[in-house]
Structure formats: C-alpha cells, structure tokens
Amino acid sequence: MSECTRCHTPLSPDGRFCASCGTPSGEIAHTFPADATEELRDRLARTLAGRYEITRLLGRGGMALVFLAQDLVLERQVAIKVLPSEVSHDAKVIHRFQQEAKTAAKLDHPNIIPIYRVESEAGLNYFVMKYVNGSSLEQRLEQGLLPIDLVRRILRDAAMALAHAHQRGIVHRDVKPANIMLESDGRAVLTDFGISKALDSGSALTGTGNIIGTPHYMAPEQAKGLEVDGRVDQYALAVVGHQILTGKKPFEGSSHSILYKHVFEPPPRIFENRPDAPADLCAALDRALSKEPGKRFPGMEEFAAAVSGERTGPRTVVTAGVTPSEQQVATNRRRSKRRLMVRRGLIAAGLCAVLVGVAWAAWLPFQDSSYSKPVTQPVSPVLPPRESVPVSPSQPKVGGESGRATEPERSRPAKKEYALLTVTSEPWGTLFVGNKEIGPTPVADYPLPVGTHRIRVEQEGYLTRTEMIVVTGSSQIRRRYDLEPAGPQ
Numbered sequence: 104m105s106e107c108t109r110c111h112t113p114l115s116p117d118g119r120f121c122a123s124c125g126t127p128s129g130e131i132a133h134t135f136p137a138d139a140t141e142e143l144r145d146r147l148a149r150t151l152a153g154r155y156e157i158t159r160l161l162g163r164g165g166m167a168l169v170f171l172a173q174d175l176v177l178e179r180q181v182a183i184k185v186l187p188s189e190v191s192h193d194a195k196v197i198h199r200f201q202q203e204a205k206t207a208a209k210l211d212h213p214n215i216i217p218i219y220r221v222e223s224e225a226g227l228n229y230f231v232m233k234y235v236n237g238s239s240l241e242q243r244l245e246q247g248l249l250p251i252d253l254v255r256r257i258l259r260d261a262a263m264a265l266a267h268a269h270q271r272g273i274v275h276r277d278v279k280p281a282n283i284m285l286e287s288d289g290r291a292v293l294t295d296f297g298i299s300k301a302l303d304s305g306s307a308l309t310g311t312g313n314i315i316g317t318p319h320y321m322a323p324e325q326a327k328g329l330e331v332d333g334r335v336d337q338y339a340l341a342v343v344g345h346q347i348l349t350g351k352k353p354f355e356g357s358s359h360s361i362l363y364k365h366v367f368e369p370p371p372r373i374f375e376n377r378p379d380a381p382a383d384l385c386a387a388l389d390r391a392l393s394k395e396p397g398k399r400f401p402g403m404e405e406f407a408a409a410v411s412g413e414r415t416g417p418r419t420v421v422t423a424g425v426t427p428s429e430q431q432v433a434t435n436r437r438r439s440k441r442r443l444m445v446r447r448g449l450i451a452a453g454l455c456a457v458l459v460g461v462a463w464a465a466w467l468p469f470q471d472s473s474y475s476k477p478v479t480q481p482v483s484p485v486l487p488p489r490e491s492v493p494v495s496p497s498q499p500k501v502g503g504e505s506g507r508a509t510e511p512e513r514s515r516p517a518k519k520e521y522a523l524l525t526v527t528s529e530p531w532g533t534l535f536v537g538n539k540e541i542g543p544t545p546v547a548d549y550p551l552p553v554g555t556h557r558i559r560v561e562q563e564g565y566l567t568r569t570e571m572i573v574v575t576g577s578s579q580i581r582r583r584y585d586l587e588p589a590g591p592q
Contacts, residue, residue: 146226158172167187238285263403283343334399341406386589526558527545533562568584
C-alpha cells in the first residue's frame with residue numbers, strides 16, 4: 104500500500120485524497136524507497152558533475168524530490184527539483200512538472216521563488232531554483248500560533264506575489280502553508296506553481312469540471328469544478344490566514360465533507376479561537392472567505408492592503424493605527440493651515456471694518472464743527488427735480504421740522520459664530536457632515552456654524568456611526584467613535 108508523501112498516512116486504494124491532510128492521492132502520492140532516493144541522487148550528481156554538487160535531500164515536494172546543491176560556477180546554494188524515475192514515464196506528470204517550471208520562470212517578484220534553469224537530460228527532468236534558507240509556513244505552524252505582526256506580513260507578502268501572478272494571467276490554485284516558504288529574515292515567498300492555470304482560452308487547463316487543488320483550501324467555485332480566476336487564490340490565502348491565526352483550519356473532516364462545507368457552511372469566527380485578533384484583520388479575512396466571488400476583494404492588492412493595515416483609499420478595510428500615517432498627518436496639517444489662514448483673513452477683515460467705522464465716526468464731528476463755517480439758516484441740499492430722483496427705502500430721510508438731513512443709521516452686521524469639531528475613530532473612517540464628505544479621520548477643528556448638524560462616520564466592513572450635534576455658539580466639540588465590525592457577531 105502506498106502512503107501520502109506529505110504526512111505518510113496510508114492511502115486507501117479507491118480514495119482520491121489523503122484522509123489526513125487532503126493531498127490528492129492520484130496526483131502526487133508516490134512511494135520513494137530509501138534506496139531509490141539514493142539512486143536518484145547519484146544519477147543527478149553524475150549528470151550535473153562539474154556544474155552542481157549535490158549536498159543533501161531537502162524534502163519531497165508535490166510530485167518530485169528537492170535536493171540542496173552548490174552552484175560551482177556562481178558559487179551559491181540552489182535547490183534542484185527533480186522527477187524520480189518511477190514517474191518519469193508518465194506524460195501527464197511530466198507535463199505538469201514542466202508547466203510548473205515554465206510558469207514560475209515567467210514571474211519575477213521578490214515574494215516568488217525564482218527559477219534559474221529548466222532542463223531535461225539523461226532521462227532526468229529537473230529545474231534549478233533559488234534556495235530558501237528557512238522553513239515552510241506549515242513547519243512554522245508546528246511551533247505554535249504566530250504573532251499578529253508576522254501574520255500580517257506573511258499574508259501581505261503572499262498576496263502581493265499572487266497579485267503579480269494574476270496580472271500576468273496566472274492563477275496558482277494551490278495556495279497553502281506548505282507552498283509558502285519563510286526566509287530567515289521573516290519574508291514569505293510563494294512556491295509550487297505545479298497546478299497553476301493560465302487565463303488564456305487556449306490553455307488546456309481552462310476547462311470546467313476538473314477539481315484540482317487541496318480540499319482544505321479550495322474556494323467554493325473551485326470545489327464545484329466551475330471556471331476559476333484569481334479570487335480562488337484570495338479565498339485560499341484567507342483560509343491560510345484563518346489557520347495561522349487560530350491554529351485550526353476552518354473546516355475539518357473527510358475530503359468530501361470539507362468540500363461540502365466550503366460550498367454551504369460559513370467558517371467559524373476567528374474571535375472565538377483568537378480573541379486578540381484585530382477586528383480589521385478578521386473583517387478582511389471574512390470578506391475574502393465569502394462564498395460568492397463577487398463579494399470578495401476585487402484584487403489581491405486590495406486584499407494585501409486590508410490585511411496589512413495599509414491605507415489605499417477611503418473605502419479600503421485597514422488597520423486603525425495608534426498614530427496616523429505620514430501622508431494623513433501631512434493632509435491634516437495642510438487642512439489645518441488652510442483653516443487657520445481663513446480665520447486670520449476673517450479676523451483681519453473684521454479689524455479693518457472696525458477701524459474704518461471708528462475713523463468715519465471721528466471724522467464726522469470735525470466736518471460739522473472744525474471745517475465748516477457757522478450758519479444761521481438751514482441749509483437745504485441741492486437736488487435735481489424730485490420726480491427724477493428714485494427714492495430707495497434705505498435712503499436717509501431729508502427735511503423735517505429743522506430742515507436738516509437726518510444722519511443714516513449705520514447697522515453693524517452680527518458676528519457669525521462657529522464651533523470647532525474634532526473627530527477621531529477606531530479604526531479610521533470617512534467623516535460626513537450632512538451630505539458633505541469631509542474626509543478620513545482624524546479630522547481636527549472643522550468649523551460648524553450655529554445650528555443642528557448630522558454627522559456620521561463610515562468605513563467598509565463596519566457599522567456606520569451617526570450623531571446629531573446642536574451648535575449654539577463658539578466652542579470646541581470633540582468626538583471619538585469605536586466602529587464595530589459589520590455582520591454576525
């Protein structure tokens with residue numbers, strides 16, 4: 104009886120997947136006796152003599168064995184992935200193996216393991232790739248739960264790698280912890296594009312009805328054998344995020360029951376097993392785990408921003424940082440500076456009006472006494488005929504018992520009062536006053552005139568906070584809102 108190459112569980116003769124880890128049995132389950140491994144190593148060493156020196160066996164991948172080797176020409180360590188002789192005659196396996204190498208070789212991204220060379224010689228099919236001096240995410244999980252910062256970094260790195268692949272028409276279709284390697288500096292790199300799918304219509308892998316992947320990480324549409332796109336990778340990476348946060352896969356059981364749950368059952372809440380998980384991170388993973396592809400993030404860049412806490416726009420689910428980003432600080436400073444200049448301009452205009460009024464009041468007595476000759480008779484103003492002079496209600500009345508012109512009353516405009524509104528929220532959101540969008544929080548010293556104002560703070564994935572504020576005069580109004588994640592709690 105053969106055994107699973109990943110967890111070494113005995114495989115059922117009629118089973119399609121490993122009952123323990125879900126690895127497709129018919130695709131990659133092979134038995135590699137120790138002597139066959141040594142024989143393959145010797146054959147590879149003879150074939151590559153003078154170019155590479157085989158050091159040791161690193162492990163068994165999906166269909167092949169991976170050896171650590173020394174590149175004698177460039178003096179660097181490399182990993183060599185080679186098909187064993189037991190499957191070298193299988194045209195389907197060889198095609199998939201070569202497909203992996205060709206697909207990965209098209210991708211050039213710091214979070215994707217690069218392929219240096221692809222060869223088929225002396226009856227051996229192999230390719231040479233970068234050696235990652237670290238461990239797989241699957242091995243790292245055996246040490247216990249990962250800290251939140253590391254979870255964010257791994258998810259972001261993997262998401263950006265997938266975004267690079269999707270932009271070039273390549274869907275991975277088998278994203279899981281075993282295919283995410285962690286370098287010694289903590290950077291995550293994606294590997295094993297062996298069952299990836301090109302998105303052009305001429306690809307042999309574009310047909311429907313083929314279920315390819317690992318059941319624990321399959322998106323609902325992938326489990327149903329439907330046409331897939333990059334959103335299946337987003338779903339699978341969200342499953343990985345759920346697993347590295349809680350230490351548990353969202354769904355367990357036999358392969359068929361796992362696929363059923365992916366299609367019909369909601370995943371368990373992350374908060375239940377990881378109470379310290381940030382709300383924004385949980386909301387991002389919940390969205391990426393939507394059963395309907397259209398409800399997930401439109402692309403992996405948006406997913407990467409959501410899980411890492413970056414701010415790419417007012418509608419992106421992000422982390423609420425303790426301090427705003429440099430860009431947000433600069434924006435708030437510019438807004439505060441503009442408001443300060445406006446206030447200074449209004450004050451200067453008011454002072455000028457007051458000074459003009461004082462000067463006018465001081466000039467009138469001098470005009471009446473110091474600069475005018477004394478008169479004994481009333482002086483009538485010289486006017487054109489009355490019928491030709493339009494009289495406005497605002498004009499001063501002329502005449503009276505004394506025959507003197509009545510001085511017009513100078514009404515002083517009432518000073519308009521404002522309250523200064525400061526709003527912060529956790530996480531950040533978009534502030535609206537009435538139907539006017541003010542901008543992302545924090546917002547400082549926004550002027551509100553006297554009256555009643557309806558303010559609200561919105562953020563995608565969170566419940567909207569609304570409040571009516573009554574302004575009766577000049578004051579400082581401060582509000583802080585803790586936004587609650589939307590959806591079932």
